[in-house]
Amino acid sequence: MRARHVFDERHVGAPGIAHGGAVATVLDDLFGFLLYLIGEPAVTRHLEVGYRSPVLLGTPYLLEAGVQRREGRKLFVRAQGTDEGGAAVVEASALFLVVGLEHFARGGGDAAPVAP
């Protein structure tokens, strides 16, 4: 799956640079959307982010994510973000666990069925 993302002042850490937590949030959400597209309701069990270069505000990045492998209810996923020159600025790997829709009901909100 591919997405284009531009961080803005809402995500600032050091001046002009995205906060690492904001970058991790976007990557986690990218994985969540990937698994939504695949049609697997799953949640993050483990997330690792490698910050290779500062992620600049107001700069478009290409984000790419995919499923590396599956072991039963465990989905191992990977992603990377590259700048317009093709240089990798951030990478992430994560373990998502497939859960039943009752998992989402624990938060008290509506858990809409996940469809591909």
Ligand SMILES: CCCCCCCCCC(=O)SCCNC(=O)CCNC(=O)[C@H](O)C(C)(C)COP(=O)(O)OP(=O)(O)OC[C@H]1O[C@@H](n2cnc3c(N)ncnc32)[C@H](O)[C@@H]1OP(=O)(O)O
């Ligand atoms: C309907 C709308 C859907 C929208 C979804 C959007 C999702 C967007 C992404 C998110 O933000 S998700 C929110 C953040 N994540 C959470 O809130 C999850 C909190 N954790 C849990 O609820 C439970 O841990 C979970 C349901 C995921 C699993 O609980 P379990 O008690 O079933 O399993 P456990 O935690 O013991 O670990 C499962 C397996 O992972 C393995 N494991 C854990 N860390 C690992 C690691 N780092 N590497 C490899 N394996 C690992 C662990 O050993 C174990 O292996 P086995 O099943 O074979 O014993």
